Amino acid sequence: MQLPYVNVKTPEGNLTAWMEFVLWGFADIPYLQWFLFGMFFVIYMIILLGNGTIMVITKVDPALHTPMYFFLGNFSFVEICYVSVTLPRMLMNLGTQRRTISLVACATQMFWALLLGAAECFLLAVMAYDRYVAICNPLQYSLVMTHKVCIQLVAASWITGIPVQAGQTLQVFSLPFCASNVINHFFCDIPPVLKLACGETFTNELMIFVAAVLFVSAPFLLILTSYSKIIPTVLKLPSATSRTKAFSTCSSHLTVVLLFFGSAIITYLRPEASHSAETDKVLSLFYTIVTPTFNPIIYSLRNKDVIMALKKILFKY
Template sequence: MKVTDTNLTSMPEFVLLGFSDVPNFQWFLFGIFLVIYMIILLGNGVIILITRVDSTLHTPMYFFISNFSFLEICYVSVTLPRMLMDLWTQKGTISFFACATQMCFFLILGATECFLLAVMAYDRYVAICNPLHYPIVMNQKVCIQLVAGSWISGTPVQIGQTVQIFSLPFCKSKEINHFFCDIPPMLKLACGDILVNEMVVYIFAVLFVTVPFMLILGSYSRIISTILKLPSNTGRTKAFSTCSSHLIVVVLFYGSATITYLNTKSNQYEGTDKLLSLFYTILTPMFNPVIYSLRNKDVTDALRKFLPKLLSL
Protein backbone atom coordinates (compact mmCIF):
# COMPACT_ATOMS: atom_id res chain seq x y z
CA MET A 1 0.00 0.00 0.00
CA LYS A 2 2.87 2.32 0.80
CA VAL A 3 4.49 1.69 -2.60
CA THR A 4 1.17 2.28 -4.40
CA ASP A 5 0.66 5.62 -2.65
CA THR A 6 4.17 6.69 -3.61
CA ASN A 7 3.64 5.77 -7.27
CA LEU A 8 0.35 7.63 -7.42
CA THR A 9 1.43 10.80 -5.67
CA SER A 10 4.94 11.24 -7.08
CA MET A 11 5.29 12.78 -10.52
CA PRO A 12 8.62 12.30 -12.31
CA GLU A 13 10.89 15.33 -12.52
CA PHE A 14 13.11 15.60 -15.56
CA VAL A 15 16.50 17.19 -16.17
CA LEU A 16 17.16 18.97 -19.46
CA LEU A 17 20.83 18.35 -20.23
CA GLY A 18 20.89 21.08 -22.86
CA PHE A 19 24.50 21.96 -23.65
CA SER A 20 26.01 20.55 -20.46
CA ASP A 21 28.49 18.58 -22.59
CA VAL A 22 30.30 21.90 -23.23
CA PRO A 23 30.43 23.40 -19.70
CA ASN A 24 33.11 25.96 -20.57
CA PHE A 25 30.84 27.58 -23.16
CA GLN A 26 27.69 28.00 -21.03
CA TRP A 27 28.03 31.77 -20.61
CA PHE A 28 29.08 32.22 -24.24
CA LEU A 29 26.00 30.30 -25.40
CA PHE A 30 23.81 32.31 -23.03
CA GLY A 31 25.04 35.55 -24.62
CA ILE A 32 24.61 34.24 -28.18
CA PHE A 33 21.07 32.93 -27.59
CA LEU A 34 20.05 36.08 -25.72
CA VAL A 35 21.13 38.23 -28.67
CA ILE A 36 19.30 35.89 -31.07
CA TYR A 37 16.13 36.11 -28.97
CA MET A 38 16.29 39.92 -28.96
CA ILE A 39 16.79 39.93 -32.75
CA ILE A 40 13.78 37.63 -33.23
CA LEU A 41 11.55 39.77 -30.99
CA LEU A 42 12.69 43.05 -32.54
CA GLY A 43 12.68 41.90 -36.18
CA ASN A 44 9.29 40.21 -36.07
CA GLY A 45 7.83 42.94 -33.83
CA VAL A 46 8.82 45.65 -36.32
CA ILE A 47 7.19 43.71 -39.16
CA ILE A 48 3.93 43.36 -37.20
CA LEU A 49 3.96 47.07 -36.38
CA ILE A 50 4.65 48.44 -39.85
CA THR A 51 2.14 46.10 -41.53
CA ARG A 52 -0.48 47.54 -39.17
CA VAL A 53 0.37 51.26 -39.45
CA ASP A 54 1.26 51.52 -43.17
CA SER A 55 -1.84 51.38 -45.38
CA THR A 56 0.18 50.33 -48.45
CA LEU A 57 0.92 47.03 -46.68
CA HIS A 58 -2.74 46.20 -46.04
CA THR A 59 -2.70 43.36 -48.59
CA PRO A 60 -3.22 39.58 -48.22
CA MET A 61 0.52 38.86 -48.52
CA TYR A 62 1.44 41.18 -45.64
CA PHE A 63 -1.55 40.01 -43.62
CA PHE A 64 -0.07 36.51 -43.76
CA ILE A 65 3.44 37.80 -43.08
CA SER A 66 2.34 39.73 -39.98
CA ASN A 67 0.54 36.64 -38.66
CA PHE A 68 3.63 34.59 -39.42
CA SER A 69 5.81 37.06 -37.50
CA PHE A 70 3.49 36.87 -34.48
CA LEU A 71 3.60 33.08 -34.70
CA GLU A 72 7.41 33.14 -34.77
CA ILE A 73 7.52 35.22 -31.58
CA CYS A 74 5.19 32.73 -29.84
CA TYR A 75 7.01 29.72 -31.28
CA VAL A 76 10.49 30.76 -30.16
CA SER A 77 9.22 31.96 -26.75
CA VAL A 78 8.15 28.40 -25.90
CA THR A 79 11.77 27.16 -25.88
CA LEU A 80 14.31 30.00 -25.79
CA PRO A 81 13.49 31.70 -22.44
CA ARG A 82 13.58 28.32 -20.68
CA MET A 83 16.91 27.50 -22.35
CA LEU A 84 18.33 30.88 -21.32
CA MET A 85 17.24 30.27 -17.72
CA ASP A 86 18.90 26.84 -17.72
CA LEU A 87 22.13 28.31 -19.12
CA TRP A 88 22.05 31.11 -16.52
CA THR A 89 21.38 28.85 -13.50
CA GLN A 90 23.21 25.85 -15.01
CA LYS A 91 20.34 23.71 -13.73
CA GLY A 92 18.01 21.96 -16.13
CA THR A 93 15.40 20.62 -13.72
CA ILE A 94 11.86 20.75 -15.13
CA SER A 95 8.65 19.37 -13.64
CA PHE A 96 6.47 16.78 -15.35
CA PHE A 97 3.66 19.30 -15.91
CA ALA A 98 5.99 22.06 -17.20
CA CYS A 99 7.62 19.60 -19.61
CA ALA A 100 4.24 18.42 -20.94
CA THR A 101 3.02 22.03 -21.30
CA GLN A 102 6.15 23.06 -23.18
CA MET A 103 5.85 20.11 -25.58
CA CYS A 104 2.14 20.73 -26.17
CA PHE A 105 2.57 24.42 -27.09
CA PHE A 106 5.66 23.64 -29.16
CA LEU A 107 3.80 21.01 -31.20
CA ILE A 108 0.73 23.20 -31.67
CA LEU A 109 2.78 26.19 -32.84
CA GLY A 110 5.00 23.96 -35.00
CA ALA A 111 1.94 22.53 -36.76
CA THR A 112 0.58 26.06 -37.21
CA GLU A 113 3.86 27.13 -38.81
CA CYS A 114 3.73 24.21 -41.26
CA PHE A 115 0.19 25.12 -42.33
CA LEU A 116 0.87 28.86 -42.48
CA LEU A 117 3.95 28.38 -44.67
CA ALA A 118 1.77 26.34 -47.04
CA VAL A 119 -0.88 29.09 -47.03
CA MET A 120 1.76 31.73 -47.84
CA ALA A 121 3.02 29.61 -50.74
CA TYR A 122 -0.56 29.27 -52.03
CA ASP A 123 -1.00 33.06 -51.78
CA ARG A 124 2.10 33.60 -53.94
CA TYR A 125 0.91 30.93 -56.37
CA VAL A 126 -2.43 32.71 -56.91
CA ALA A 127 -0.74 36.14 -57.13
CA ILE A 128 1.78 35.05 -59.78
CA CYS A 129 -0.07 32.34 -61.71
CA ASN A 130 -3.60 33.82 -61.57
CA PRO A 131 -3.11 37.57 -61.04
CA LEU A 132 -6.48 38.57 -62.53
CA HIS A 133 -8.39 36.37 -60.09
CA TYR A 134 -6.17 37.22 -57.10
CA PRO A 135 -8.45 39.93 -55.53
CA ILE A 136 -11.44 37.58 -55.78
CA VAL A 137 -9.75 34.37 -54.62
CA MET A 138 -7.76 35.95 -51.76
CA ASN A 139 -10.45 38.23 -50.35
CA GLN A 140 -10.46 39.29 -46.70
CA LYS A 141 -12.84 36.53 -45.58
CA VAL A 142 -10.75 33.80 -47.22
CA CYS A 143 -7.52 35.19 -45.73
CA ILE A 144 -8.99 35.20 -42.21
CA GLN A 145 -10.34 31.67 -42.68
CA LEU A 146 -6.96 30.38 -43.91
CA VAL A 147 -5.10 31.93 -40.96
CA ALA A 148 -7.70 30.73 -38.43
CA GLY A 149 -7.59 27.25 -39.95
CA SER A 150 -3.79 27.21 -39.68
CA TRP A 151 -3.95 28.11 -35.98
CA ILE A 152 -6.79 25.76 -35.07
CA SER A 153 -6.31 22.65 -37.24
CA GLY A 154 -3.43 21.04 -35.39
CA THR A 155 -4.46 21.96 -31.84
CA PRO A 156 -6.67 18.97 -30.84
CA VAL A 157 -4.33 16.48 -32.53
CA GLN A 158 -1.20 17.84 -30.84
CA ILE A 159 -2.91 17.96 -27.43
CA GLY A 160 -3.82 14.29 -27.93
CA GLN A 161 -0.28 13.45 -28.99
CA THR A 162 1.15 15.16 -25.90
CA VAL A 163 -1.23 13.25 -23.62
CA GLN A 164 -0.22 10.02 -25.35
CA ILE A 165 3.50 10.67 -24.89
CA PHE A 166 3.21 11.65 -21.23
CA SER A 167 0.98 8.67 -20.45
CA LEU A 168 3.98 6.41 -21.09
CA PRO A 169 5.95 4.97 -18.14
CA PHE A 170 9.30 6.74 -17.80
CA CYS A 171 11.28 4.10 -15.95
CA LYS A 172 14.65 4.84 -17.54
CA SER A 173 16.87 7.84 -16.79
CA LYS A 174 15.04 11.14 -16.19
CA GLU A 175 17.76 13.04 -18.05
CA ILE A 176 16.50 14.51 -21.34
CA ASN A 177 19.42 14.91 -23.74
CA HIS A 178 17.96 18.04 -25.32
CA PHE A 179 17.41 21.73 -24.57
CA PHE A 180 13.60 21.44 -24.49
CA CYS A 181 10.93 18.75 -24.11
CA ASP A 182 10.51 17.30 -27.58
CA ILE A 183 9.00 14.00 -28.72
CA PRO A 184 12.14 12.09 -29.88
CA PRO A 185 14.17 12.55 -26.64
CA MET A 186 11.07 11.81 -24.53
CA LEU A 187 10.42 8.53 -26.36
CA LYS A 188 14.00 7.47 -25.62
CA LEU A 189 13.24 7.70 -21.88
CA ALA A 190 10.09 5.57 -22.10
CA CYS A 191 10.15 1.88 -21.25
CA GLY A 192 8.07 -0.97 -22.59
CA ASP A 193 6.67 -1.34 -26.10
CA ILE A 194 6.43 2.08 -27.74
CA LEU A 195 5.94 0.86 -31.32
CA VAL A 196 2.42 2.31 -31.50
CA ASN A 197 3.64 5.67 -30.19
CA GLU A 198 6.42 5.77 -32.79
CA MET A 199 3.95 4.93 -35.56
CA VAL A 200 1.69 7.78 -34.41
CA VAL A 201 4.66 10.17 -34.48
CA TYR A 202 5.51 9.05 -38.03
CA ILE A 203 1.89 9.49 -39.19
CA PHE A 204 1.61 12.99 -37.72
CA ALA A 205 5.04 13.92 -39.08
CA VAL A 206 3.80 13.01 -42.55
CA LEU A 207 0.48 14.84 -42.09
CA PHE A 208 1.83 18.04 -40.52
CA VAL A 209 5.30 18.26 -42.06
CA THR A 210 5.65 16.24 -45.26
CA VAL A 211 2.23 16.98 -46.83
CA PRO A 212 2.46 20.81 -46.41
CA PHE A 213 6.07 20.64 -47.65
CA MET A 214 4.98 18.83 -50.83
CA LEU A 215 2.17 21.38 -51.33
CA ILE A 216 4.72 24.20 -51.02
CA LEU A 217 7.06 22.56 -53.52
CA GLY A 218 4.12 22.05 -55.89
CA SER A 219 3.12 25.71 -55.58
CA TYR A 220 6.65 26.94 -56.21
CA SER A 221 7.17 24.61 -59.16
CA ARG A 222 4.12 26.22 -60.81
CA ILE A 223 5.38 29.67 -59.79
CA ILE A 224 8.82 29.04 -61.31
CA SER A 225 7.23 27.66 -64.48
CA THR A 226 5.18 30.87 -64.79
CA ILE A 227 8.20 33.09 -64.05
CA LEU A 228 10.21 31.46 -66.84
CA LYS A 229 7.55 32.63 -69.28
CA LEU A 230 7.89 36.28 -68.24
CA PRO A 231 9.25 38.49 -71.07
CA SER A 232 11.27 40.78 -68.78
CA ASN A 233 14.67 39.64 -67.49
CA THR A 234 14.36 42.05 -64.56
CA GLY A 235 11.00 40.59 -63.59
CA ARG A 236 12.35 37.03 -63.76
CA THR A 237 15.40 37.91 -61.66
CA LYS A 238 13.31 39.63 -58.97
CA ALA A 239 10.79 36.78 -58.83
CA PHE A 240 13.50 34.12 -58.69
CA SER A 241 15.25 36.01 -55.90
CA THR A 242 12.06 36.08 -53.82
CA CYS A 243 11.24 32.40 -54.49
CA SER A 244 14.77 31.19 -53.70
CA SER A 245 14.78 33.09 -50.40
CA HIS A 246 11.43 31.61 -49.36
CA LEU A 247 12.50 28.12 -50.37
CA ILE A 248 15.68 28.36 -48.28
CA VAL A 249 13.60 28.97 -45.15
CA VAL A 250 11.15 26.22 -46.10
CA VAL A 251 13.92 23.67 -46.71
CA LEU A 252 15.71 24.57 -43.46
CA PHE A 253 12.53 24.31 -41.39
CA TYR A 254 10.91 21.29 -43.00
CA GLY A 255 14.15 19.43 -43.74
CA SER A 256 15.51 19.58 -40.19
CA ALA A 257 12.09 18.85 -38.64
CA THR A 258 11.47 15.86 -40.94
CA ILE A 259 14.86 14.28 -40.19
CA THR A 260 14.33 14.72 -36.44
CA TYR A 261 10.78 13.37 -36.25
CA LEU A 262 11.30 10.46 -38.64
CA ASN A 263 14.39 9.32 -36.75
CA THR A 264 13.01 8.91 -33.21
CA LYS A 265 14.83 5.63 -32.48
CA SER A 266 18.43 6.56 -33.15
CA ASN A 267 20.63 7.11 -30.12
CA GLN A 268 23.82 7.53 -32.15
CA TYR A 269 23.28 11.07 -33.37
CA GLU A 270 21.73 12.88 -30.41
CA GLY A 271 24.17 15.77 -30.83
CA THR A 272 23.14 16.06 -34.48
CA ASP A 273 19.46 16.03 -33.44
CA LYS A 274 20.09 18.97 -31.11
CA LEU A 275 21.87 20.84 -33.89
CA LEU A 276 19.01 20.17 -36.32
CA SER A 277 16.52 21.33 -33.68
CA LEU A 278 18.34 24.66 -33.49
CA PHE A 279 17.52 25.20 -37.17
CA TYR A 280 13.75 24.85 -36.88
CA THR A 281 13.36 26.31 -33.38
CA ILE A 282 15.73 29.29 -33.41
CA LEU A 283 17.59 30.01 -36.65
CA THR A 284 14.65 30.07 -39.08
CA PRO A 285 12.63 32.45 -36.82
CA MET A 286 15.70 34.72 -36.77
CA PHE A 287 16.14 34.71 -40.57
CA ASN A 288 12.46 34.92 -41.47
CA PRO A 289 12.08 38.72 -40.97
CA VAL A 290 15.01 39.33 -43.31
CA ILE A 291 14.02 36.77 -45.92
CA TYR A 292 10.28 37.32 -46.00
CA SER A 293 10.07 41.05 -45.43
CA LEU A 294 13.14 43.17 -44.86
CA ARG A 295 14.50 42.33 -48.35
CA ASN A 296 11.17 43.47 -49.79
CA LYS A 297 11.09 46.96 -51.34
CA ASP A 298 7.61 47.76 -49.99
CA VAL A 299 8.70 46.93 -46.44
CA THR A 300 11.96 48.89 -46.65
CA ASP A 301 10.05 51.92 -47.99
CA ALA A 302 7.56 51.62 -45.11
CA LEU A 303 10.47 51.42 -42.65
CA ARG A 304 12.04 54.58 -44.07
CA LYS A 305 8.77 56.43 -43.51
CA PHE A 306 8.06 54.92 -40.11
CA LEU A 307 11.45 55.06 -38.34
CA PRO A 308 11.87 58.89 -38.45
CA LYS A 309 8.38 59.26 -36.93
CA LEU A 310 9.23 56.73 -34.23
CA LEU A 311 12.56 58.41 -33.38
CA SER A 312 10.93 61.85 -33.18
CA LEU A 313 8.56 60.73 -30.42
Protein backbone atom coordinates (compact mmCIF):
# COMPACT_ATOMS: atom_id res chain seq x y z
CA MET A 1 0.00 0.00 0.00
CA GLN A 2 1.54 3.32 -1.10
CA LEU A 3 1.04 6.11 1.43
CA PRO A 4 1.74 9.86 1.45
CA TYR A 5 5.24 10.82 2.49
CA VAL A 6 7.64 13.75 2.45
CA ASN A 7 11.39 13.78 1.93
CA VAL A 8 13.43 15.13 4.78
CA LYS A 9 17.01 16.37 4.36
CA THR A 10 19.31 15.02 7.05
CA PRO A 11 23.09 14.88 7.43
CA GLU A 12 22.92 11.25 6.34
CA GLY A 13 21.08 12.11 3.14
CA ASN A 14 17.49 11.80 1.96
CA LEU A 15 15.13 9.90 4.26
CA THR A 16 11.49 9.05 3.61
CA ALA A 17 9.38 10.33 6.50
CA TRP A 18 5.99 8.65 6.49
CA MET A 19 2.95 10.80 7.24
CA GLU A 20 0.77 7.72 7.76
CA PHE A 21 1.33 4.26 9.18
CA VAL A 22 -0.31 0.90 8.68
CA LEU A 23 -1.42 -0.93 11.84
CA TRP A 24 -0.79 -4.49 10.69
CA GLY A 25 -2.63 -6.05 13.64
CA PHE A 26 -3.83 -9.54 12.76
CA ALA A 27 -3.72 -9.12 8.97
CA ASP A 28 -1.52 -12.22 8.69
CA ILE A 29 -4.59 -14.38 9.42
CA PRO A 30 -7.10 -13.03 6.86
CA TYR A 31 -9.48 -16.00 7.19
CA LEU A 32 -10.14 -15.05 10.84
CA GLN A 33 -10.83 -11.33 10.34
CA TRP A 34 -14.60 -11.46 10.93
CA PHE A 35 -14.26 -13.98 13.73
CA LEU A 36 -11.76 -11.66 15.46
CA PHE A 37 -14.04 -8.67 14.84
CA GLY A 38 -16.98 -10.45 16.46
CA MET A 39 -14.88 -11.74 19.37
CA PHE A 40 -13.28 -8.35 20.15
CA PHE A 41 -16.61 -6.56 19.74
CA VAL A 42 -18.22 -8.86 22.32
CA ILE A 43 -15.22 -8.40 24.62
CA TYR A 44 -15.48 -4.60 24.29
CA MET A 45 -19.18 -4.71 25.20
CA ILE A 46 -18.40 -6.93 28.21
CA ILE A 47 -15.69 -4.48 29.35
CA LEU A 48 -18.01 -1.47 29.01
CA LEU A 49 -20.91 -3.24 30.73
CA GLY A 50 -18.86 -4.86 33.51
CA ASN A 51 -16.69 -1.89 34.43
CA GLY A 52 -19.58 0.52 33.90
CA THR A 53 -21.66 -1.51 36.37
CA ILE A 54 -18.84 -1.35 38.95
CA MET A 55 -18.70 2.44 38.49
CA VAL A 56 -22.46 2.83 38.94
CA ILE A 57 -22.87 0.62 42.01
CA THR A 58 -19.89 2.17 43.82
CA LYS A 59 -21.45 5.58 43.18
CA VAL A 60 -25.12 4.99 44.01
CA ASP A 61 -24.95 2.48 46.88
CA PRO A 62 -24.18 4.24 50.21
CA ALA A 63 -22.80 0.96 51.62
CA LEU A 64 -19.98 1.17 49.07
CA HIS A 65 -19.03 4.77 49.84
CA THR A 66 -15.72 3.72 51.34
CA PRO A 67 -12.13 4.37 50.14
CA MET A 68 -11.72 0.81 48.82
CA TYR A 69 -14.75 1.06 46.53
CA PHE A 70 -13.96 4.67 45.63
CA PHE A 71 -10.63 3.43 44.24
CA LEU A 72 -12.31 0.43 42.60
CA GLY A 73 -14.81 2.71 40.82
CA ASN A 74 -12.00 4.93 39.58
CA PHE A 75 -9.97 1.92 38.48
CA SER A 76 -12.95 0.68 36.44
CA PHE A 77 -13.23 4.12 34.82
CA VAL A 78 -9.53 4.02 33.87
CA GLU A 79 -10.04 0.50 32.46
CA ILE A 80 -12.86 1.75 30.20
CA CYS A 81 -10.74 4.68 28.99
CA TYR A 82 -7.68 2.47 28.49
CA VAL A 83 -9.42 -0.15 26.39
CA SER A 84 -11.26 2.57 24.41
CA VAL A 85 -7.91 3.93 23.24
CA THR A 86 -7.06 0.70 21.40
CA LEU A 87 -10.10 -1.54 20.80
CA PRO A 88 -12.35 0.77 18.70
CA ARG A 89 -9.49 1.42 16.25
CA MET A 90 -8.74 -2.31 16.09
CA LEU A 91 -12.42 -3.07 15.45
CA MET A 92 -12.54 -0.46 12.68
CA ASN A 93 -9.42 -1.95 11.07
CA LEU A 94 -10.86 -5.47 11.23
CA GLY A 95 -14.27 -4.40 9.94
CA THR A 96 -13.15 -2.14 7.07
CA GLN A 97 -9.73 -3.70 6.31
CA ARG A 98 -8.42 -0.12 6.12
CA ARG A 99 -5.47 -0.19 8.46
CA THR A 100 -3.95 3.24 7.94
CA ILE A 101 -3.49 5.66 10.84
CA SER A 102 -2.10 9.18 10.58
CA LEU A 103 1.09 10.15 12.37
CA VAL A 104 -0.85 12.52 14.67
CA ALA A 105 -3.48 9.87 15.49
CA CYS A 106 -0.74 7.33 16.16
CA ALA A 107 1.08 9.73 18.51
CA THR A 108 -2.20 10.56 20.29
CA GLN A 109 -3.02 6.89 20.74
CA MET A 110 0.47 6.18 22.09
CA PHE A 111 0.31 9.06 24.60
CA TRP A 112 -3.09 8.05 26.00
CA ALA A 113 -2.17 4.37 26.14
CA LEU A 114 1.01 5.21 28.08
CA LEU A 115 -0.73 7.70 30.38
CA LEU A 116 -3.67 5.41 31.18
CA GLY A 117 -1.34 2.45 31.65
CA ALA A 118 0.69 4.48 34.16
CA ALA A 119 -2.52 5.56 35.91
CA GLU A 120 -3.58 1.90 36.24
CA CYS A 121 -0.22 0.99 37.78
CA PHE A 122 -0.44 3.78 40.35
CA LEU A 123 -4.09 3.06 41.16
CA LEU A 124 -3.30 -0.60 41.81
CA ALA A 125 -0.51 0.56 44.15
CA VAL A 126 -2.91 2.98 45.87
CA MET A 127 -5.45 0.17 46.32
CA ALA A 128 -2.73 -1.98 47.92
CA TYR A 129 -1.85 0.89 50.28
CA ASP A 130 -5.53 1.25 51.17
CA ARG A 131 -5.69 -2.46 52.11
CA TYR A 132 -2.46 -2.10 54.10
CA VAL A 133 -3.87 0.75 56.20
CA ALA A 134 -7.25 -0.98 56.64
CA ILE A 135 -5.76 -4.30 57.79
CA CYS A 136 -2.52 -3.30 59.53
CA ASN A 137 -3.67 0.00 61.09
CA PRO A 138 -7.47 -0.29 61.37
CA LEU A 139 -7.77 2.25 64.21
CA GLN A 140 -6.05 4.90 62.06
CA TYR A 141 -7.89 4.03 58.85
CA SER A 142 -10.61 6.70 58.99
CA LEU A 143 -8.02 9.36 59.91
CA VAL A 144 -5.54 8.40 57.20
CA MET A 145 -7.85 7.57 54.28
CA THR A 146 -10.08 10.65 54.32
CA HIS A 147 -12.14 11.57 51.25
CA LYS A 148 -9.72 14.43 50.50
CA VAL A 149 -6.72 12.08 50.63
CA CYS A 150 -8.51 9.58 48.36
CA ILE A 151 -9.19 12.29 45.76
CA GLN A 152 -5.56 13.47 45.97
CA LEU A 153 -4.26 9.92 45.46
CA VAL A 154 -6.50 9.37 42.40
CA ALA A 155 -5.53 12.77 40.96
CA ALA A 156 -1.84 12.00 41.51
CA SER A 157 -2.28 8.66 39.70
CA TRP A 158 -3.51 10.56 36.64
CA ILE A 159 -1.23 13.60 36.73
CA THR A 160 2.12 12.02 37.62
CA GLY A 161 2.54 10.32 34.27
CA ILE A 162 1.64 13.29 32.04
CA PRO A 163 5.06 14.98 31.69
CA VAL A 164 7.03 11.73 31.30
CA GLN A 165 4.63 10.09 28.86
CA ALA A 166 4.21 13.28 26.83
CA GLY A 167 8.02 13.56 26.69
CA GLN A 168 8.35 9.91 25.62
CA THR A 169 5.77 10.33 22.86
CA LEU A 170 7.36 13.54 21.54
CA GLN A 171 10.78 11.93 21.63
CA VAL A 172 9.60 8.91 19.62
CA PHE A 173 7.80 10.97 16.97
CA SER A 174 10.66 13.45 16.62
CA LEU A 175 12.62 10.61 15.00
CA PRO A 176 12.60 10.18 11.20
CA PHE A 177 10.70 7.11 10.00
CA CYS A 178 11.79 5.39 6.82
CA ALA A 179 12.01 2.11 4.91
CA SER A 180 8.64 0.75 6.10
CA ASN A 181 5.49 2.33 7.46
CA VAL A 182 3.97 -0.95 8.68
CA ILE A 183 3.59 -1.18 12.47
CA ASN A 184 3.46 -4.89 13.27
CA HIS A 185 1.05 -4.44 16.17
CA PHE A 186 -2.63 -3.67 16.80
CA PHE A 187 -1.98 -0.24 18.34
CA CYS A 188 0.78 2.38 18.40
CA ASP A 189 2.95 1.06 21.20
CA ILE A 190 6.52 2.33 21.62
CA PRO A 191 8.56 -0.83 20.79
CA PRO A 192 6.95 -1.61 17.40
CA VAL A 193 6.97 2.08 16.37
CA LEU A 194 10.64 2.45 17.31
CA LYS A 195 11.51 -0.44 14.99
CA LEU A 196 10.52 1.78 12.05
CA ALA A 197 12.72 4.69 13.12
CA CYS A 198 15.96 5.61 11.38
CA GLY A 199 19.07 6.64 13.22
CA GLU A 200 20.08 6.21 16.84
CA THR A 201 17.29 5.02 19.17
CA PHE A 202 19.42 4.29 22.25
CA THR A 203 18.06 7.33 24.10
CA ASN A 204 14.49 6.25 23.38
CA GLU A 205 15.16 2.71 24.56
CA LEU A 206 16.76 4.10 27.73
CA MET A 207 13.67 6.27 28.29
CA ILE A 208 11.45 3.20 27.89
CA PHE A 209 13.47 1.38 30.54
CA VAL A 210 13.43 4.34 32.95
CA ALA A 211 9.69 4.87 32.46
CA ALA A 212 9.04 1.14 32.95
CA VAL A 213 10.99 1.23 36.22
CA LEU A 214 9.14 4.36 37.42
CA PHE A 215 5.63 3.45 36.33
CA VAL A 216 5.64 -0.36 36.38
CA SER A 217 8.38 -1.72 38.63
CA ALA A 218 8.12 0.91 41.40
CA PRO A 219 4.33 0.53 41.90
CA PHE A 220 4.71 -3.26 41.71
CA LEU A 221 7.38 -3.18 44.46
CA LEU A 222 5.12 -0.95 46.58
CA ILE A 223 2.33 -3.51 46.16
CA LEU A 224 4.65 -6.36 47.15
CA THR A 225 5.83 -4.37 50.18
CA SER A 226 2.23 -3.72 51.24
CA TYR A 227 1.32 -7.39 50.99
CA SER A 228 4.46 -8.44 52.85
CA LYS A 229 2.89 -6.57 55.79
CA ILE A 230 -0.74 -7.49 55.08
CA ILE A 231 -0.41 -11.29 54.82
CA PRO A 232 1.28 -11.86 58.23
CA THR A 233 -1.28 -9.51 59.84
CA VAL A 234 -4.20 -11.39 58.29
CA LEU A 235 -2.80 -14.74 59.43
CA LYS A 236 -2.69 -13.43 63.00
CA LEU A 237 -6.37 -12.44 63.02
CA PRO A 238 -8.18 -14.47 65.72
CA SER A 239 -11.43 -14.94 63.79
CA ALA A 240 -11.63 -17.28 60.79
CA THR A 241 -14.41 -15.07 59.37
CA SER A 242 -12.18 -12.00 59.56
CA ARG A 243 -9.34 -13.84 57.86
CA THR A 244 -11.63 -15.06 55.09
CA LYS A 245 -13.05 -11.57 54.45
CA ALA A 246 -9.60 -9.98 54.43
CA PHE A 247 -8.19 -12.61 52.08
CA SER A 248 -11.25 -12.26 49.82
CA THR A 249 -10.69 -8.55 49.12
CA CYS A 250 -6.92 -8.95 48.92
CA SER A 251 -6.97 -11.95 46.60
CA SER A 252 -9.22 -10.11 44.11
CA HIS A 253 -6.77 -7.22 44.01
CA LEU A 254 -3.75 -9.53 43.76
CA THR A 255 -5.28 -11.44 40.83
CA VAL A 256 -5.72 -8.20 38.85
CA VAL A 257 -2.20 -7.10 39.83
CA LEU A 258 -0.62 -10.32 38.59
CA LEU A 259 -2.54 -10.24 35.29
CA PHE A 260 -1.69 -6.60 34.55
CA PHE A 261 1.83 -6.25 35.92
CA GLY A 262 2.98 -9.70 34.84
CA SER A 263 2.37 -9.04 31.14
CA ALA A 264 3.51 -5.39 31.33
CA ILE A 265 6.82 -6.22 33.05
CA ILE A 266 7.59 -9.00 30.57
CA THR A 267 6.75 -6.68 27.65
CA TYR A 268 8.80 -3.64 28.69
CA LEU A 269 11.62 -5.03 30.84
CA ARG A 270 12.70 -8.20 29.07
CA PRO A 271 15.87 -8.07 26.93
CA GLU A 272 15.52 -6.57 23.45
CA ALA A 273 16.94 -9.73 21.88
CA SER A 274 13.98 -11.77 23.13
CA HIS A 275 11.38 -9.44 21.59
CA SER A 276 9.21 -10.74 18.78
CA ALA A 277 6.20 -9.06 17.18
CA GLU A 278 3.85 -11.98 17.77
CA THR A 279 4.87 -12.39 21.44
CA ASP A 280 4.46 -8.64 22.02
CA LYS A 281 0.95 -8.76 20.54
CA VAL A 282 -0.11 -11.61 22.82
CA LEU A 283 1.35 -9.95 25.93
CA SER A 284 -0.23 -6.63 24.99
CA LEU A 285 -3.62 -8.31 24.73
CA PHE A 286 -3.30 -9.29 28.40
CA TYR A 287 -2.79 -5.83 29.83
CA THR A 288 -4.93 -3.93 27.33
CA ILE A 289 -7.91 -6.31 26.97
CA VAL A 290 -7.81 -9.37 29.26
CA THR A 291 -7.37 -7.45 32.53
CA PRO A 292 -10.20 -4.95 31.81
CA THR A 293 -12.44 -7.91 30.88
CA PHE A 294 -11.81 -9.90 34.04
CA ASN A 295 -11.55 -6.98 36.48
CA PRO A 296 -15.33 -6.67 37.17
CA ILE A 297 -15.75 -10.47 37.17
CA ILE A 298 -12.95 -10.95 39.69
CA TYR A 299 -14.22 -8.22 42.01
CA SER A 300 -17.92 -9.08 41.78
CA LEU A 301 -17.71 -12.86 42.10
CA ARG A 302 -15.39 -12.69 45.11
CA ASN A 303 -16.99 -9.72 46.87
CA LYS A 304 -20.27 -10.10 48.77
CA ASP A 305 -20.68 -6.32 49.17
CA VAL A 306 -20.57 -5.81 45.39
CA ILE A 307 -23.00 -8.70 44.80
CA MET A 308 -25.43 -7.30 47.40
CA ALA A 309 -25.24 -3.80 45.89
CA LEU A 310 -25.88 -5.20 42.43
CA LYS A 311 -28.89 -7.20 43.66
CA LYS A 312 -30.35 -4.11 45.32
CA ILE A 313 -30.08 -2.12 42.10
CA LEU A 314 -31.53 -4.92 39.93
CA PHE A 315 -34.47 -5.65 42.23
CA LYS A 316 -35.14 -1.93 42.73
CA TYR A 317 -35.78 -1.50 39.02
